[in-house]
Amino acid sequence: MITWYKSKDPLAQLIFAHGAGAGMDSEFMQQMAELLAGKQINVGLFNFEYMQKIKAEGKRRPPERADKLLAYFDLVIAQASKESELPMFIGGKSMGGRMASMLISDEAYLTKQYIKSINGIVAFGYPFHPPGKPEKLRTAHFPDLNSPLCVVQGQRDTFGTEHDVLALGLCDNVQLNWIPDGDHSLIPRKKSGFTQAQNWILAANKAAEFMHRNL
Known part of the structure; x- marks a missing residue:
């Protein structure tokens, strides 16, 4: 169920969920897991x-309903909590990060001690709204978060640009980290002077700093 990228001297573990269109074998998921494992975080992909x-089957299909995604996420976290007593963080890329935040704000799941004790959430490219539809926000549950949320977002992300997100006035338990000229996968344009490698390293650094602070 879980594929681990393990640190030599881990301080914490992160259960890291993929986005809607690409699984745990995507370049972003693999690279970020490796980078975070180098920063004393055991990363579990699924x-x-x-x-x-x-x-x-080799056939495209849409994601399942949120309730089914949350139920499976819960199973993965339960397994990880049995395997290790390291401080637990959960998070993901895009949809995966959103599901992590929904899980931590759902009263039904917070009755479980291994969910209630999660130290924090890390979301890369949080889908604040569908592209081109800033009025359809996906943040209503943020005030109910049981743990702090670290968002690592590209400045140009069409699911929530820096300009649009800063205007929302989000609650204090949401920490925003902006990746220069990054798109939804934190990738900059060539003309920006930044590189994909630089941005992904910066993103991993921001996420690791958040986790180290919240042990």
Whole structure:
């Protein structure tokens, strides 16, 4: 169920969920897991059930409903909590980060001690709204978060640009980290003077700093 990228001297563990269109084997997921493992974080990757079917059948399909995604995420976290007593963080890329934040604000899941004791959430490229539809916000649950949320976002992300997100006046338990000229995968344009490698290293640094502060 879980593929681990382990640190030699871990201080914490992160259960890291993929986005809607690409599974745990995507370049972003693999690279970020390796970078974070180099910063004393054990990173556990997994595929949601719909993505497992995509890999098995070779046919595209949409993600399952949020309730099914949350239920499977819960199973993965439960397994990880049995395998290790390291401080636990959860998070993900895009949809995965959103699901992590929804899990930590859901009263039904917060009755479980291994969910309630999660130290924090890390979301890379949080989908604040669908592209071109800034009025359809996906932040209503933020005030109910049981743990602090670290958002690592590209300045140009069409799911929430720096300009749009800063105007929202989000609650204090949401920490925003902006990646220069980054898109939804934190990748900058060539003309910006930044590189993909630089941005992904910066993103990993911001996420690791957040986790180290919240042990």
